Amino acid sequence: MAEDTGIGRIQPAPIIEEMQRSYLDYAMSVIVSRALPDVRDGLKPVQRRIVYAMHQQGLHHAARYQKSAAVVGEVMKNFHPHGDSSIYDAMVRMAQDFSMRYPLVDGQGNFGSVDGDSPAAMRYTEARLSAVSDELLRDINKETVDFIDNYSGTAQEPIWLPSLIPNLLLNGAAGIAVGMATQIPPHNLGEISDALIYMIEHPFKEKVVKEGKVSKVSDGEGEIEAKLGQTTETFRDPNLFYSEASVEELMKFIKGPDFPTGASIYDATEIQAAYATGKGRIVMRAKAEIEETKGGRFDIIVTELPYQVNKAVLIAKIADLVKEKKIEGISDLRDESDRRGMRIVVELKRDGKPQSILNNLYKHTAMQSVFNVNMVALSDGAPGLMTLKRILEEFIHHRQVVVRRRSEFELAQYKAREHILEGLKIAVDNIDEVIDTIRKSKDSDAARENLMKKFKLSEIQAVAILDMQLRRLAALERQKIEDELKLVRQMIAYLEDLLAHPEKILKVIKEEILKVKDKYADDRRTRVYKQKVGEFSEEDLVADEVTIVTVTEGGYVKRQSPMSFRTQNRGGKGVSGITTKEEDAVSHIFYTKTLDNLLFFTDRGRAFQIKVWEIPEVSRIAKGQAIVNLINVEQGEKVTAILTLRSKDTVKFLFMGTKMGNVKKTPVEEYANIRKNGLISIKLDSGDTLSWVVPTTGKDDMIIVSRKGQSIRFGEHLVRPTHRDTSGVRGISLSKTDEVVSMNKVEDPNSDLLVVMENGLGKKTKINAWKRQGRGGSGIKAAQVTDKTGEIVTAEIIDKDVDTLVMTSNKGQLIKLNLKDVPTLQRQTQGVILMRVRAGEKVAAATVVSSKDKTSDASSSTQE
Template sequence: MAKRQKRNSSSGPNSSRSSKNNGSSKGSLLDAVDDQLLMSIPLRQAAQSRYLNYSLSVITSRALPDVRDGLKPVQRRILYTMNQQGLNATAKHRKCAKVVGDVMGNYHPHGDSSIYEALVRMAQAFSLRMPLIDGSGNFGSVDGDNAAAMRYTECRMTPIAAEVLSDLATRTVAFKPNYDGSREEPVVLPSRVPNLLVNGATGIAVGMATNIPPHNLKEVCQALLKLLRDPEIRDYQLVANDAVQGPDFPTGGQIINTKEELREIYSSGQGTIKLRGTAELNTKTKGSPVLQISSIPFGVNKSSLVERINELVYTGKLPLVIEARDLSTDEIRIDLMLKKGADENMVLAYLYRHTDFQKNFNVNMTCLVPTENPEVGAPNRLGLKEVLWHFLHFRLQVLTKRLENELAALLRRIHILEGYALIFDALDEIIRIIRKSEGKADAATKIMKRFPAEKGGLDEEQTDAILELKLYRLARLEINMIMDELKDKRKRANEIKKLLDEDSEDNYQSGRWTIVRTEIESLIEAYNKDPFAKRQSVINTVAEEPEYTPEDFIVAEDCHVMVTKDGWVKRQKLIADPSKSRVRQGDEVLTCVSGNTVAAIGFFSSLGVCYTTRMIDIPASTGFGEPIQKLFKLKDGERIIAAISFDNRVIGEIKENPKTPDLCPPTHALAATSNGFALRFGLANFAEPSTRSGRRYARVAPGASVIDVVTIHGSEVILAVSENCRAMVCAAEEVNYLSGAGKGVTLIRLTENDRLLGFKASVGDRDLMTVQTNRGAKKTISTAKYRVTARGGRGTEIQKNGKISEIVTPPPAAPETFDEN
């Protein structure tokens, strides 16, 4: 001890090293050995070992439930603590802070927030099919509201929790030391309820996860009885009307999987459950018809669902609905006010596809199965039959342990009663011995000497019980009662011995299996009432989804779409003068196009990509609008340089003629790049909405960019102007028409330090473009002055020894309007 104290009292970072050098400390020698071992272990091996320990701890002690009681360790410790505190279903509620504090201090030192969250979930009727905790106060809601702080809420156990803890007092399960060894806790609770399937489980461990749906208690018990009747039953036979029909979620809804899909899920232990809410048209209301939603899929936030529906309504994407109203109380009720003549099936179809009114529940029946070590379970994904099998054999083990404990208690009592019976005929002598004794110890010695155990007399335990016997028990009536009790105890002990002597593991007709069967049947009878017996979720194997197109939910009306040079876009019903429209400071209107809300609009970028969407998807705004990056995935430095409406009234015929596929369509597009290249291409491939990444219409050389895209018919002349005061006028038909994205052909040949500033397509106009030079002069380029030449030349010099600073663009013209008739 002195050497250890000397070792610990050494100070300084080099103290242990100096002790090694002089060899005078045994502790220093141990340090040297430890350091040497640590240095000899590779870092990868050490990290792997420690991470495996950590992952095993998370898997077995935090995240995964046990197949036997269906509980995670924190849930088990909460129920065990409440049981110790006497918080049964008839007790007075107690503050949750008291429960959480005892759980954290005695069994689960992982923080009060995680413990309270687990306690809250066990009390939520919309989270568990059969809540294990009866909460008083605010325990959250299906709207996503958080529970009140633990100092405000109170709790006690529910009657079903008593079934989970029923056999705990007789120590029918193994116990283990708690984290500091100061007390014991059960390894698993002796649950009579198949809690893993009834309430389900959700957890994320390291490298694995679990997601088990809740089920109906009556159906699971019927499946257990079915398995007991026929141990060789197939998995698919357990998924039937007289057993497990499918999951039964506390929030109801519809399960639209086929019977074959459900059987495959329960056989493999994984799969996807398709969930829908339920709704019904209420035709009894005055005025507009009302579509009433009475249940939502499990795990869906109701307030978020209502908010999403109203968002679709207000943005015009769900025009068949006027408004969504949340009228829920204890039961869910969401009223969708429909327009007159609206098809409710179309509304539901849209909700199924664009909201959480239909969602998937990914089943993963991973849990801990028992091993040879009762304190450690092994993670495994099980099918339905395997889960039921493990639970049944766990109940057999609990029953066997209960019978063994009961038999031990009976034998102890019988032993005492046999001592009473032995001295009843010698009461007078026993009393005389006691009266002549000097105390209890002396009396016990004399009695055992008078009635020695070797000759069928009394032992120490029997003698002590006789001395503690109250005098009134010596009455003849009491003696008869003791003899009757002895007779009953011997009879019960013989019954238990007979049950324990049976080979019950594989003999499902044995007495112990009969008791297990009886307990399951009693469970069905005890909870054969609402809301536990009646199914909440409906199995709908023939559900159909109406076919619809996006146009069915668009209100067809004319509108205008405006794009600015900085890439802001907005939609309005009418823009009379784009130059007076609101834009951000320093920004300008690029273009303004017209069309119908059901029509598409294409945005052409400087990198040769076209982004197409429906006009209804453009945000409606009277302000600045929204950045176009919210609609599409633009790359760094990419900007919108043109927009084209694909409304037939605006653009005309853009499809190719199948009889003359070599000819370009009547209306097509022309694009030119800053390095002097140009191409013509068709618009038919871009007239349908694209993904957020768009479709490529041109391949631009590195360092160059598309400067503009315009629609043409092929008879126009093209004026191109470069920065170094060169201009060219050529026929549009000289530019090659490409069937796919390409580089194009040379429009104007540029010098090394020159670039194309802009171009214009015109049909015989005399004045084509006005430019401003760096000397402040404005020049108008006209077909009267510059003749039409072949493409690919250097063009005509506008001014010597100067440059064009900008192209003078007129204010954007008012977009076209249409006759309402």
């Protein structure tokens, strides 16, 4: 019972009931009036009030900017009775191009940054609506939406906006209500428009409507109950549109979220699940590239961050990880971002492994983040979990209502105008009688009554005749009235036909969507990868391209584009191909493909394997990366043979040759799984080194050439296959001062053997100049070796697929020349000058390649 205490009446109530009722009222107020967006216009109440208040102030995109404080004051005065900071914060976010995919407010001044900087005070910044916001407000004055009284009853505000754009998906939403929250990612306008058009073009063929509810509908995959959470979804208007398009079909157009900050997202399966259920998680990764610096080091350049990642916090986190030694190999960290865009530079130490460090940055920082999708929005004032398809259907429903209400408003306007024009036409057709009637009337009221009585006019028509100017009596003006009446009647017929045919309303909606797309659509910013990020290997990002791999005696390796060099004429000096130490020299150079398996064989008879793309691609003059950073070679151990194997190759054996002339043959499958620490490939005699490894078929001929010019050709069938950890047999007998410089297989008996000598001379000789011999003999002369020629550096088989010779000196000079320019001479000759070397300079390595992107599967020449 109520009790009067002098300060008001107190109504006793059980505290439990009162708490339940009050909390429920509070919860519903937060849910409906604060935290959740409406599915129709995609706006929260504060955002809608800001847009509408700016519309009332005339602050459209072509208007002058106005102080933000004036906008905030107008919103707070008329519509939003809360703190000015909450209004300003909402307006600031609507102006940030890193928060909104399509900003709704055009701000001038400091509106914050991706570093988390606070915006300037509202008295300093200025704002107006963006062009996109015009589409939110279009036709708002044509009774397309419902209005309610504001909090004070002094003005009215729209419950929703007639939005011509699906803003809920375009800009997304984030909010925490009571007992629920929403997190909707932004999307691309062009993609959403295409999906809407596809849905309109693929309506349900039939619906089952019972008592205002759709009991069963088809989603394109079978009949299912249409549900929202645990509640059966009701469709009050059976004339509203529903599509048979499935999520899979919609994803042909909508690839995934399109964040304003760009970056990359992964796992199409998870994205589809999020769209199909309204909940899910999407993995985002920063855009980072590895670049080589002038000093031969590497930098990681970050140009795009995952959505809602604070750049300043990220940089501080990286610095902390380096300080705590959780990530090693970073020497410097800089933020070089400016008005042209974002640029975070992570400078690496000389021995830093770029890909490994980048992977650690993804693992330990926000460079890889997760966006938790929870698509909750208000539909007719009730919150619910929305699927992608339902959001799009709700938007089409919304546009159906808007177009119908706009058409009804315009129809009423045109009919009113028709009514007036009909009266004016009667007046001009009977102008003399009208004038006489007006002249004889006592006053305007009497004139109105007399006109209505004599010509059977309505009051509105009579008033329009009395308001008509005398110039309308001219013949030309009479024709204008008739023309306008004809046009008005055409519009009435069009609008009546439109309202009578829902499919024509859908056609109007489709045309309007296309216009918006043409006006505002832009390119996608976020790249979408189908793979899961955990299953996404680096190799998936590597194009299978021709590349040059160069190795030095000092243990440096690099990969570079073949476009780095131009073909020169015979006898040229070449261009700088690699920066080496004074005592270093190039030992191997050959063409391969980036996705090939690269096998390294060392002088100690061990084998290692990596992918070609794992070798950093650098500039032509860069020194490259130390091999020890790629494979676990021991101190003093040198790589002496390198070859590539492709998965499609039909190789049966690896045929090996040593500096002392021993050979060995091992089945290739014994090298299928090479451990990180390597495998033993051959047992060597004291002082001997493994120098060549050639893939063979088991039926090839081998030809061996020594430094002093001796050579021998024999069939590989003379060498029986043995296991990896075995010794070889004698391939050629040499003097104590001689050693082998090359070993090749003969694939074409009509091919040539190219011989290159250390003073730059060389020649070609027909391979049939070498007859088959038994293995182990001393062989025959391959060239005339003199002081002028210097000793033989290498000898290469020239197959029909190769047409270019690449030579490198011990000082790093490199030259490419056409093999047609190399003369074919007899076996016991000196050759001609192929590369002019400077004093103290020697040819260190040479290889033959194809200019048509063919690759060689042979190992390159040995070191000096």
